Amino acid sequence: MTLLAATTLAMVAMAGAAAAQDQRRDISRVAPEIVRKTVPPLAAYTDELLFADVWARPGLSPRDRSFVTVSALVAGGHAAQMRAHFMRALDNGVTPSELGETITHLAFYAGWPNAMSAVAVARDVFAERGIGGDAVAASAAAPLPVDGAQERARAASVDANVRPTTPALADYTDRVLFADLWLRPELAPRDRSLVTVAALIAGGKAEQLRFHLGRAMDAGMTRDEVAEAVTHLAFYTGWPNAMSAVPVLKAVFDDRPAAASQTD
Amino acid sequence: MTLLAATTLAMVAMAGAAAAQDQRRDISRVAPEIVRKTVPPLAAYTDELLFADVWARPGLSPRDRSFVTVSALVAGGHAAQMRAHFMRALDNGVTPSELGETITHLAFYAGWPNAMSAVAVARDVFAERGIGGDAVAASAAAPLPVDGAQERARAASVDANVRPTTPALADYTDRVLFADLWLRPELAPRDRSLVTVAALIAGGKAEQLRFHLGRAMDAGMTRDEVAEAVTHLAFYTGWPNAMSAVPVLKAVFDDRPAAASQTD
Amino acid sequence: MTLLAATTLAMVAMAGAAAAQDQRRDISRVAPEIVRKTVPPLAAYTDELLFADVWARPGLSPRDRSFVTVSALVAGGHAAQMRAHFMRALDNGVTPSELGETITHLAFYAGWPNAMSAVAVARDVFAERGIGGDAVAASAAAPLPVDGAQERARAASVDANVRPTTPALADYTDRVLFADLWLRPELAPRDRSLVTVAALIAGGKAEQLRFHLGRAMDAGMTRDEVAEAVTHLAFYTGWPNAMSAVPVLKAVFDDRPAAASQTD
Numbered sequence: 001m002t003l004l005a006a007t008t009l010a011m012v013a014m015a016g017a018a019a020a021q022d023q024r025r026d027i028s029r030v031a032p033e034i035v036r037k038t039v040p041p042l043a044a045y046t047d048e049l050l051f052a053d054v055w056a057r058p059g060l061s062p063r064d065r066s067f068v069t070v071s072a073l074v075a076g077g078h079a080a081q082m083r084a085h086f087m088r089a090l091d092n093g094v095t096p097s098e099l100g101e102t103i104t105h106l107a108f109y110a111g112w113p114n115a116m117s118a119v120a121v122a123r124d125v126f127a128e129r130g131i132g133g134d135a136v137a138a139s140a141a142a143p144l145p146v147d148g149a150q151e152r153a154r155a156a157s158v159d160a161n162v163r164p165t166t167p168a169l170a171d172y173t174d175r176v177l178f179a180d181l182w183l184r185p186e187l188a189p190r191d192r193s194l195v196t197v198a199a200l201i202a203g204g205k206a207e208q209l210r211f212h213l214g215r216a217m218d219a220g221m222t223r224d225e226v227a228e229a230v231t232h233l234a235f236y237t238g239w240p241n242a243m244s245a246v247p248v249l250k251a252v253f254d255d256r257p258a259a260a261s262q263t264d
Numbered sequence: 265m266t267l268l269a270a271t272t273l274a275m276v277a278m279a280g281a282a283a284a285q286d287q288r289r290d291i292s293r294v295a296p297e298i299v300r301k302t303v304p305p306l307a308a309y310t311d312e313l314l315f316a317d318v319w320a321r322p323g324l325s326p327r328d329r330s331f332v333t334v335s336a337l338v339a340g341g342h343a344a345q346m347r348a349h350f351m352r353a354l355d356n357g358v359t360p361s362e363l364g365e366t367i368t369h370l371a372f373y374a375g376w377p378n379a380m381s382a383v384a385v386a387r388d389v390f391a392e393r394g395i396g397g398d399a400v401a402a403s404a405a406a407p408l409p410v411d412g413a414q415e416r417a418r419a420a421s422v423d424a425n426v427r428p429t430t431p432a433l434a435d436y437t438d439r440v441l442f443a444d445l446w447l448r449p450e451l452a453p454r455d456r457s458l459v460t461v462a463a464l465i466a467g468g469k470a471e472q473l474r475f476h477l478g479r480a481m482d483a484g485m486t487r488d489e490v491a492e493a494v495t496h497l498a499f500y501t502g503w504p505n506a507m508s509a510v511p512v513l514k515a516v517f518d519d520r521p522a523a524a525s526q527t528d
Numbered sequence: 529m530t531l532l533a534a535t536t537l538a539m540v541a542m543a544g545a546a547a548a549q550d551q552r553r554d555i556s557r558v559a560p561e562i563v564r565k566t567v568p569p570l571a572a573y574t575d576e577l578l579f580a581d582v583w584a585r586p587g588l589s590p591r592d593r594s595f596v597t598v599s600a601l602v603a604g605g606h607a608a609q610m611r612a613h614f615m616r617a618l619d620n621g622v623t624p625s626e627l628g629e630t631i632t633h634l635a636f637y638a639g640w641p642n643a644m645s646a647v648a649v650a651r652d653v654f655a656e657r658g659i660g661g662d663a664v665a666a667s668a669a670a671p672l673p674v675d676g677a678q679e680r681a682r683a684a685s686v687d688a689n690v691r692p693t694t695p696a697l698a699d700y701t702d703r704v705l706f707a708d709l710w711l712r713p714e715l716a717p718r719d720r721s722l723v724t725v726a727a728l729i730a731g732g733k734a735e736q737l738r739f740h741l742g743r744a745m746d747a748g749m750t751r752d753e754v755a756e757a758v759t760h761l762a763f764y765t766g767w768p769n770a771m772s773a774v775p776v777l778k779a780v781f782d783d784r785p786a787a788a789s790q791t792d
Contacts, residue, residue, distance in 0.1 A: 113606035
């Protein structure tokens with residue numbers, strides 16, 4: 001990017017952050033001035049459709065929408081948009097520790113480089129908000145309990161499908177991902193699943209989506225919340241990725257007893 | 265990226281823009297000097313293969329090649345290359361309003377973050393060219409007419425495959441995408457389809473490609489133009505994405521009466 | 529990205545480079561200080577898991593791990609992480625010419641924009657190390673010999689599956705990729721295949737992976753090396769892309785006589 005473009009992006013980001021803080025006063029003007037002057041129709045869609053309509057929909061909480069948006073940005077490497085949305089996430093009730101844990105989780109599910117780029121932005125946001133020390137430190141709480149039956153089924157699948165071909169990958173999957181990362185108390189299992197599902201959809205990874213959608217619903221996400229998250233992601237990762245997720249949602253919904261999932 | 269790298273990228277972009285303006289005089293030196301000094305073989309491929317050969321092929325107009333290239337850059341988040349190619353697009357006959365509308369369209373087909381990053385570059389390019397005001401304003405023209413039969417088939421497919429699982433996504437698809445965005449007169453339907461097809465191929469989204477290739481050909485694109493666009497995309501989004509598109513092209517070509525498509 | 533973020537990324541990159549140089553002295557502190565202060569758990573995983581464990585595994589040489597990492601970074605457009613890893617690649621025995629050739633190769637397999645962004649970083653790294661001139665010049669050596677049977681089978685597949693639909697793409701594939709790029713002596717065929725396989729996995733392109741895995745093993749990669757490369761990529765491109773590669777590995781391994789591949 002040119003230095004001029006970098007300056008402009010900085011202005012976009014600052015304008016975005018300012019707009020975010022004004023949001024509760026004037027929801028109708030979220031798009032930065034330079035969007036309004038350069039591509040007016042996109043500014044109109046941003047204000048009237050994305051913020052006044054999509055973000056305001058009742059089917060998914062603002063905190064959940066922030067988890068979904070942040071995950072899509074980190075998984076997609078969209079550093080220019082992270083600042084405003086990390087701020088918004090904190091405003092929407094995501095704690096600094098949860099934001100850091102989301103980034104840590106995405107190191108594994110979207111790759112180390114995307115996580116490292118997100119850290120640089122998080123550091124600026126935390127500095128500006130005076131956040132540090134205990135607020136970002138690892139929890140002293142005990143690891144979360146394991147769901148034995150779920151974990152045995154998962155490990156059996158890895159033993160059958162991964163270990164014979166790539167034994168080290170199977171080992172890290174069992175030992176680091178599921179006996180460590182997923183048990184960290186810094187993020188509730190439901191939120192961790194939401195982050196994972198959002199990253200998978202943003203990355204166009206339908207193959208792993210079925211397993212993680214099921215896990216998300218086991219952890220308490222409802223059909224309506226899942227459908228709303230996919231709708232939200234249509235805007236943040238593009239219609240094609242959202243549309244590709246729909247048949248996987250259908251398969252997972254069809255597999256689960258309706259009564260149980262509707263009373264979740 | 266380091267500040268040094270940012271400076272270098274700025275130099276690349278400036279050199280690229282200068283080279284683009286020189287292009288009609290000296291097509292053989294498009295690659296910036298730093299490419300020539302750092303990775304000489306890549307500079308040679310850039311000059312002799314990509315610009316002197318691929319861009320000069322008669323099967324697709326320079327304006328169409330710019331739509332394809334810009335769409336691949338925006339969909340892939342390649343901000344560092346946008347400046348030179350936005351300039352080139354304007355030189356090749358894409359109007360500022362069409363460029364802005366391409367970015368707006370890609371907000372929906374490649375996600376808001378990619379579109380917003382493109383706006384920042386477009387703003388610099390427009391400023392440098394003295395473009396603004398009416399040249400980028402939304403059109404006062406009436407929405408484009410709807411093709412009733414095509415639209416009923418599309419809506420029926422959404423009703424069958426999307427609405428039962430994700431009703432809000434189906435609603436936005438019908439109401440915002442196809443009853444609004446696709447009818448905007450700022451971009452001809454054929455060009456909008458070309459932008460969509462390029463973004464889908466750049467994003468590796470074969471699932472939605474078949475529908476949009478059919479739509480592109482309904483709107484007037486010929487087999488030769490579609491094949492040439494895919495060939496062009498091999499260079500801008502990599503061979504694997506282009507190769508994955510080929511069986512979808514074959515299926516769409518096989519489905520359509522040859523005579524009709526050849527006289528398009 | 530904001531200027532603040534750019535400054536921070538510069539600091540991350542510089543800290544990363546410094547850490548890399550200290551690595552042989554103190555492997556346990558690779559994560560930059562800002563990661564340790566902002567997202568402490570990610571710093572711990574970076575030091576204890578990624579560098580002290582994964583990079584140190586004996587199944588794949590550090591030079592091969594650098595090829596894999598660099599390819600994932602270039603194919604994913606991760607400019608912020610390239611500097612430290614280009615330095616590390618040079619430290620691990622990748623020559624400047626091999627690094628340039630990797631970037632050139634990835635222009636074709638991950639698209640020109642990703643390659644061009646990598647050139648800007650390579651230029652800074654080369655400048656800092658005093659690398660230039662002959663060290664990056666194209667080789668005067670003759671093109672590598674063609675494996676006639678392998679090449680005839682490949683060309684026949686392109687004739688059957690690509691040429692009827694996209695003749696120009698078939699032509700460039702035969703003439704530029706396989707009669708030119710793949711025969712360039714700047715990169716050994718095995719290393720070129722490793723770069724290609726890493727880029728395909730990083731880009732989530734399972735379709736082309738089977739062909740290129742077979743080619744990599746024909747060129748001398750063992751099952752263990754391939755499995756280890758996929759495990760390494762789980763960290764640099766995320767678990768989902770690595771997991772999607774596993775069934776393709778299995779299919780390729782199953783297809784090949786075990787004895788032959790184990791004595792490779």
